[in-house]
Amino acid sequence: QKEVEQDPGPLSVPEGAIVSLNCTYSNSAFQYFMWYRQYSRKGPELLMYTYSSGNKEDGRFTAQVDKSSKYISLFIRDSQPSDSATYLCAMMRSGYSTLTFGKGTMLLVSP
């Protein structure tokens, strides 16, 4: 079992839909939880990160962390075709700076 599990998709939604992307993890030492967006043939771009449990909102994006369930989510409201990309979750232990990534979920938003 990998430390971070993420459904690769693809996930196809119509424009305007609410998107839910999720990851599970097994290492309880993870304290920082990141979401990256990666367009085709580009490097990953940091969207947002959360420390420990709780929610964080940035515009149309909301990140949630449930450490008791070892489950994190990224919600995208009013999805746009420009949101079509691969979304990678990544995690880090406190005091370390090495990220452990999930496989990524490919999101397709159709007009």
Added chain:
Amino acid sequence: EAGVVQSPRYKIIEKKQPVAFWCNPISGHNTLYWYRQNLGQGPELLIRYENEEAVDDSQLPKDRFSAERLKGVDSTLKIQPAELGDSAVYLCASGSGTEQFFGPGTRLTVL
């Protein structure tokens, strides 16, 4: 502010040939990372530098891979000799603290 710069963007070589990748991190970032991303997978760390010192190279295949970061700024990753299984995207990232910022990557194809 300029982002992480990598070159070349694409490289095609025959197996057993050497290849080198170059990275210029974001100015002021002391930490530099090299990741490898296989198709359909998340990035996996190869090596992490704190200034000039390689502090985490446990995942670097040292029989054929080498890296250096002279003067604590630019870095070079080398493979010699390349194998078919080395075909992947090689990503450089830099950071100062929790956040990591990625370059566009070098897509390596080994024939």
